[in-house]
Amino acid sequence: MRKLKRDIVAAAIALLASGAALGQSTPKGSVPDLSGFWERKDDLGSGSFGGTLERISKAAIKPEIMAANREAAARQSRGEVVSLGSKWCLTNQYPFFMQHSAAWDIVQTDSEIVQVPEVHTFPRHIYLDGRQHPDPAHVESSVNGHAVGHWEGDTLVVDSIGFPGGAGAPGGGRVGPKTHLVERFRLLDGGKMLSVTFTWEDPAIYLKPHTYELTYHKSDPGTYAFEEYCHADDPVQGGSVVEPPQK
């Protein structure tokens, strides 16, 4: 009987060890493979920005941000130009490419993951080597922010700060210089789909954390990347937006 107890204890220890290996301390080599090209497909029209994004609940934002959003919408409805980004081919800031219909590519190593979008912006580097964010007081802002990640079981958790400010987030949110973003990347449907849950926090913008989920479809094997160029000196591109009269 004592032997039985000893064996059961040994079995329990072995089981716990197996379970732990699948938990927070997932060893190298056993994490999910997120790599490949991923793309949004709206069931309300492929590439439609009025599709999936329309379903995202409105962010609880501060009254002054809400007023600014309303004013921008009113100007837009009057035919005024509220952004010259496309005229001048300005770099798209995060999270723009996560909402775009163009595919983006994940390349994964043990110490770093990079998201490579087709739209004209920089690749997004997510460091997995245990490093911390720089001191927020001295972080050099960048269009994709400073991102560090770790694995919690089969979920990649990415923490970002250091955005330049000025970008928008789905649901009427905004991205400011002190905005904090946490994302959770998780494979679905046997790896055919990827879920990314975004949670934005910024007391200067949001009344409470703004959370939503976007899902992406794995592109076919053999998919290759394009280069989405934008030429501000092309009269067609430059003429795509007519500047408002200067005051």
Added chain:
Amino acid sequence: MRVRQITFRAGTVTALFAIVLWPAAGQNSTGTGSRPHPDLSGYWELRFDSRNVPPASLTAEVAAEDKNLQYKREMTEIRWCHFMGVPYDMESSPIDILQNRNGKEIVVTFSLRTPARHIYTDGRAHVNPDIFDPVSNGHSIGHWEGDTLVVDTNGFSDEGITRIPGGGRRTTGSHLTERYRLLDEGNRLSVVFTWEDPKIFAQAHSYEFRYYRSPKGTEAREFDCNANDEERAKFLSGMPGR
């Protein structure tokens, strides 16, 4: 007998859990431990002694070209924030090489606002040129020859900074072969570039860069570009010093 039976069951349960759990953990594993090829991943930088670039042997037509035209063309590309492309982006520093854990792709990223390079190592062939839209980095496929990664690139556009170290320029008819090899126990990376283009080169043009591995903790930077910056435009378009 009964005790022995129960002991056996406990061991069986353990074994079953091990069988059930570990394969589940390994299902998505890319088995980095068994990767048969050198790992080129990391940040790499060029230093003053990183380049061995002999003069290119150019065709007579290209050798006779007005170099001022190439200069003006490049300044226009920079002024308007066009993509820069290969080989210029390989001269930026540091470059970040990511060798995917599943062995199917290698990506090279840059601090420049220019697209990353995708090097497909999954055995695919080049895209049919009849349907491929040329791009500044071209279409790259790679394979391993022992410890050397051999990258073959075609499908170039003539956009961006097209000058090639040593002379000549990238055109839509250019073909590039690169050989990547680790040196000095992985602390240095040799890349031998060989360009072929009958309109540009009288014979194949080869040169070598030897990158140094960047210090641990090196991070990517973003050198952004604003075509709407008037002072920048004046600097790049005007006479130097004015």
